[in-house]
Amino acid sequence: MxxxxxxxxxxxxxxxxxxxxxxxxxxxxxxxxxxxxxxxxxxxxxxxxxxxxxxxxxxxxxxxxxxxxxxxxxxxxxxxxxxxxxxxxxxxxxxxxxxxxxxxxxxxxxxxxxxxxxxxQNRRFDRDFLQVHKILNDGKLGNIKEAEIRFDRFRTTPSGKQHKEDPQQTGSGSLHDLGAHLVDQAVQYFGYPEKLFADVFSMKGQEYANDYFEILLYYKDNLRVRLKSSVFTKEAHYAYAIHGEKGSFLQERTDNQENELVAGAIPVYGKEWTEPLKGTDGILNFINENSEPERMLTASEPGNYMDYYQQIYEYIVFGYALPSQGREVVQNMKIIDASLESSKEGKIVYL
CATH class of the missing domain: 3.40.50.720 (NAD(P)-binding Rossmann-like Domain)
Structure with a gap:
């Protein structure tokens, strides 16, 4: 090798x-x-x-x-x-x-x-992100009309990390940190939006970088996608809510790779290494092919950050597709910059 x-x-x-x-x-x-x-x-x-x-x-x-x-x-x-x-x-x-x-x-x-x-962009390899991708590809929801992707935390006190919390430092704040994930996920699911409107500010006060954002992405065919994050969320929301002409899908944020790695877990090459999911983490409610309502609880398959490095390896050695190449992610950054502009000016920004 x-x-x-x-x-x-x-x-x-x-x-x-x-x-x-x-x-x-x-x-x-x-x-x-x-x-x-x-x-x-x-x-x-x-x-x-x-x-x-x-x-x-x-x-x-x-x-x-x-x-x-x-x-x-x-x-x-x-x-x-x-x-x-x-x-x-x-x-x-x-x-x-x-x-x-x-x-x-x-x-x-x-x-x-x-x-x-x-x-x-490691969150592309989270179990919850992959489960939503699977549901969208299955087509059971029909044409998607509305979606919300959230990444909430309960961190009401400063972390002391100046590069993340000093409002005077460009690139600090939740929009660049967590927003980089949510924007990427929206683009992976639905493509690049036509325009957006955003609200970005600091709940902890002006002396700290933004810790709250809500971005409304406007797509063709009347699709609306909302991205939201707050550090004052003690009780969790569903991280993904997808609504289409034939039904809805709700997915919890259940990927635990980061926590397991922090606790000392060792990733294994070529096989699953995370703790099995206990129970279910999603709800699928839709009208089936026989025009009958179906509602079921779903369980996501394990994600694996090793897959990112496997794709890097396959690109270098075999010339396969490069994961999250730079020029692709530049487009995501344009959404982040436009969100800051929209929030500052209080207007819709066309992309």
Missing amino acids: QLIKAGLCAFGMSGKIFHAPFLKEHPGFFMAAVVERSKEESKEKYPEATIYRSVEEMLQNADIELVIINTPVQTHYEYAKMALEAGKNIIVEKPFTVSVSEAEDLVNLAEEKGLFLSVY
Whole structure:
């Protein structure tokens, strides 16, 4: 099996949870390098990875062909550009960058260099996202007329992470953080909207970056898609509500991969590794082919973040499709930028 040597730009939560375990357990990857500016925490689980004290040092010295940019979003552009100019393929954590212009610049540079750029949209591999995709593809709901996708939390006190909560820092706030997932999911399900209207602000006060947003996406054929997130939601809503001409589907957000990884779970290559779902997590209510009503409880199949790295591997080795390529995600960022404009101006923004 061809071995892809990779380097991590940071070993914080993202590196420890979403990247290093999968690079280690996938037989096609070798985590050869990691940046830790002062600590050496990676040594315990990844002794084979050389520790560098800066991204610059790693790019200059490490024998790697793939770089994962998993630093705060405000640094993505700088490090991604640096890696591309060093001749490295790159994976960039979401949100891609803090602006559309930065993202477009990186995509163009990657194409000029003949390198690939993928954005780590791991929520495409959540069990709940995949279940909704399956229901939509089954066609039981008929033409879709309305959909709502939510990602709520109950985090009423500041986290202390300035790059996420300082309103003076471009790219901070829930819209770039969780919104990057919801926008991506809406586009994956329904394509690119014609226009939008948004309300974006901070429930905790003006001294903090936005922690609430509601975006209404307008599509052709009278389809409306609402994206919503709040940090003052103690009781969970259904994360997905899909309504069509023939019925409705409600889906809970039940993917637990992140929590299991935080608790120490080890992902397994080539098989399911998450805890089985206990019970059901969805409701499908529709009119069947015999014009009779049917209502059933549904259970989603397991998701697997390993599939993202498997697709990266298959792209490199076999030339298969590249997951969440940069130019595709630039379109998502245009929706985020338009949402900020809409909220500020109090108007519909055409895309």
